[in-house]
Amino acid sequence: MSDLMKDIQYVKGVGPKKAYKLNKLGIFTLKDLVFYFPRQYEDRNxxxxxxxxxxxxxxxxxxxxxxxxxxxxxxxxxxxxxxxxxxxxxxxxxxxxxxxxxxxxxxxxxxxxxxxxxxxxxxxxxxxxxxxxxxxxxxxxxKIMPIYPLTFGVTNKELISMIKMVLSDENLKIKEYMPKRIIEKYKLCSIDYAIRNIHSPSSKESLKIALYRIVFEEFLILQLGLFMFKNGNTESKGIKFERHKILTDIINSLPFKLTGAQNRALNEIIEDMSSIKVMNRLVQGDVGSGKTVVALLSLANCVLNGYQGALMAPTEILAEQHYVSLTETLKGFDMNVELLVGSLTKKQKENVLEKVKNKEVDILIGTHALIEDKVEFSKLGLVITDEQHRFGVRQRSKLSEKGQNPDILVMTATPIPRTLALILYGDLDISIIDELPPGRQPIETIAVDKGKRDRAYNNLVRREVEKGRQVYIVCPLVEESEAIEAKAAVELVEELKLEFFSDLRVGLLHGKMKSKEKENIMKSFKNKEIDILVSTTVIEVGVNVPNATLMIIENAERFGLAQLHQLRGRVGRGIHKSYCILIYASKSDVCRQRMSIMEQTNDGFKISEKDLEIRGPGEFFGTRQHGLPELKVANIFKHMKILKIAQQEARYIIGEDHGLYSFENNLLKREIFDKFEYAVKEISLN
CATH class of the missing domain: 2.40.50.140 (Nucleic acid-binding proteins)
Incomplete structure (x- = not known):
């Protein structure tokens, strides 16, 4: 039998240089090559x-x-x-x-x-x-010709030729891993037939049969992996918290009344905390919906029950904002809140760590610093990760491992369509805060082509600054490179100072800056020492400057809709009317459609549904970052019926054989482990 794990560079005609280019497509072995599926087909028949x-x-x-x-x-x-x-x-x-x-x-x-x-x-x-x-x-x-996703230096013809050569090997038989019962129940073709016909379909019918097998398999493997992963965390006994009576006093001391959606989410969390099972809940809330307050009250309930709480945020700016918010709110309730971030001095860190270990700290707020080995909790009861899609599976689990089965709460301001949330989290419990607090004004969004750029700068920016307000200008996303984005941001600052705002105070913020520099710039902006802040997407999450009322996003077509919505959420945080100007260069229909969506709605959930439709689940939510397998063929909009069937089957399998220990499920289990590259260590292989 031909060895599917053979390095791609040893395939005839490939070699190290071509292998390096194939590696960029995620093709490292023969198995990667034959499982590298076409993105579409041309019917040349x-x-x-x-x-x-x-x-x-x-x-x-x-x-x-x-x-x-x-x-x-x-x-x-x-x-x-x-x-x-x-x-x-x-x-x-x-x-x-x-x-x-x-x-x-x-x-x-x-x-x-x-x-x-x-x-x-x-x-x-x-x-x-x-x-x-x-x-x-x-x-x-x-014939029906496959069209593959490509990279520079790899042509479609070359991929067709390589795959054909590998599949023409008489010794190659792709071993079946799907249980016979499932193949018969859902009338699936064999994996060998599916692979051969997905690359070189003998007819439209054979392609349809092959695609059905792969779509069903992708959904089933994803669902089974997620169920195993979630249940792995909830099988053990958790902590049984009570709803402490002082929690009501804290709620009553807030300077505002909780919205109905906040109350609903908090009640769902407290109910989970009251159970002996480990809580595993996702809280979704649109920009400005007040998730932080719900997190704060959950942490307070944990502390009132005699345990410690931890809140992990993706940036120091956001961690510091949480620290200030919690400290102010819990003043007078005898709870010690501490901050642990990378920019603390060695002595400051050691002091915090000692206090955490000795249970002199009730709530620890921090960044990735929280998951370092030196951090030891005395009695950790609740772990919260904010903007959780910024953290991989391993990082989140490393924090929860610092306690004895603590409850887990994950929060995101990226509204995930419920359909996608169900895929990404399986049966994870989901709370949605879909109501904005009273007084939050919708942000007026205007999309203009680049021909009107000068007018936006000369008129709108000056108007807001003259009123005593502040402005964000977001630099285009050039590519996944902080160095290139930093250069673009520096050049934009120079242009703005030279051509438009020589008399105004212009600041700069980008990902290549050191943490301390970023902190200083943001503090200056918050303290109204900067009129205009030019930034890359580092301000996407959590930054709160109520006096900022205008955001201009350059080359808006280069951002996803969900990201544009996140960026836009940095303004409109105070009492003043706020605006977002999207400057676009593309003339395509897709660009116009996307800009129109942003102009029409401030509802993050509607926007994310559209974003998902346009970009697909993998890119929309970065599933790879989670250690979750990529959906190569399956599409939740096109294949919703198959998704539901696969979810139902996954629930049945887990119900009958939770750890997939049976002989017939063993090969499928290994396939799940192969696909869940980063989550593997979270799921027991016994």
């Missing part, structure tokens, strides 16, 4: 006559070569046109800078051509041509 071709068609024709002409329209450019005909008409095949093609055609040759049609009146040109002579067995025409 339907032969058309020349007279049937329409403008913008992608079509296959069978034609006879009449003649070949080569031009040099300008220096350094070659244009080759091949005249062809069939019984219904004439067309020209067009090749740019491919001088060699003129030698591959002879008058009278019968050829098959697949390409893109450009039709103006009776003139028909076909570009991006795939040409095959009829004497050969067709490889790239007259």
């Amino acid at each position: 339907n032969l058309k006559k020349i007279a049937q071709l329409e403008n913008e068609d992608k079509a296959t024709i069978k034609a006879i070569v009449i003649g070949v002409t080569t031009y040099n329209p300008k220096k350094g450019m070659t244009l080759t046109k091949v005249d062809v005909k069939d019984e219904t008409g004439f067309a020209k095949l067009v090749f740019f800078n491919q001088d060699y093609v003129k030698n591959t055609f002879k008058s009278g040759d019968t050829i098959l051509v697949f390409g893109k049609v450009k039709k103006e009146f009776k003139n028909i040109e076909i570009t991006s041509c795939e040409v095959e002579h009829l004497s050969n067995a067709p490889k790239n025409t007259c």
Whole structure:
């Protein structure tokens, strides 16, 4: 049997250089290669006559070569046109800078051509041509062609060729891991059939059968892994907390009344805490909905029961805001709150750690510093992670391991559509805070093309600053590189100072700055020592400056809708009317549609549904970061029926065989462990 774990560089014709490029696609082994699925297909089966071709068609024709002409329209450019005909008409095949093609055609040759049609009146040109002579067995025409996601230096033809070579090995049989009972129950094809037909479908029907197997499998493996992971945390006995009577006093001491949604979420949390089972709850709340207060009250209830609480935030700015908020609210209730962040001195850290160990600290707020080995709690009862999608599975579990089965609460201001939340968290209990506190004004959002950029700066920014307000200007997301984003931000600051705001105080914040620098800049902005803060997306989460009333987002089309909504949530936090201006450069319909959504609604849940529709679950929520398997083929909108069937089956399997210990489930279990790369150590392999 061919070894699927063989390194990709040893495949014939690959080698180290090509392997390095394939690695960028996540292809390291033969198994990665054969499980690297097409993103779409081109049906090149339907032969058309020349007279049937329409403008913008992608079509296959069978034609006879009449003649070949080569031009040099300008220096350094070659244009080759091949005249062809069939019984219904004439067309020209067009090749740019491919001088060699003129030698591959002879008058009278019968050829098959697949390409893109450009039709103006009776003139028909076909570009991006795939040409095959009829004497050969067709490889790239007259069939359903897979189209793969690519990277620089790897072509679609190369991937097709590599996969074909691997799958043509007579010794290769992809071993079945799905239990026979499930295959028969849901009429699934074998994994071997699915892999071969997903890459080289013999017909539309065989492709449909193959795709059904893969979609069902992706959902089933994801659900089973999530159920195992969650139940692994809840099987052990947890802490049984009571709803302490002093909690009501703390609620009554708040300078505002809790909203109905906050009360509902808090009651759900307290009910979980009162149970002997470990709480595992996700609290979703839109920007400004008041999740922090709910977290604070949950921590207070934990402390009133004699335990310690921990709150982990992704940034020092956010951790510090939580610290200030908790300290002020719990003043007079005899609770000691401490802050543990990277910028503390060694002596300060040691002092905090000692107090935590000796139970002199009731609530510890911090960043990743909380999960360091040196941090020892005396009696940890509740662990909260804020903006939890910023933390991987391992980081979250490392914090909860610092106690004896503490309750777990995860919070996010990225509203996840309930459908996606169910996929990502299986049966995790979900509380939704979908009501804004009274007084929060909706942010007026206006999308403008880059031609109106100068007007936005000259008019709107000056107007707000003259009123004594402050402004955020967010730099475009260039690519996943802090260094490049930092450079873009620095250049934007220079441009703004030079062309627009030489008389105003302009500050700069980006990811390459040291923590202390970021802290100082944010403090200056909060203290109104900076009029305009130019920033990259580091201000996306949690920053609270009530006097900031205008945000301008450059190249808004480069951000996801959920991220634009998160950024926009940095303004509108005070009593003044706030605005968000989205400047976009793209003229595409998709861009206009996305900008329109942002203008029409401030509802994060509606926005996230649209974002998910446009971008798909993997990119929307960064499932890889969780250590969760990527959905390569399955799509929750297109395949909702299959998702529900797979969820139902997963519940049945877990109910019958919680740890998948039975012989028939063993291979499936190994596949789950292979896919859940980072969560593996959270699930017992016994």
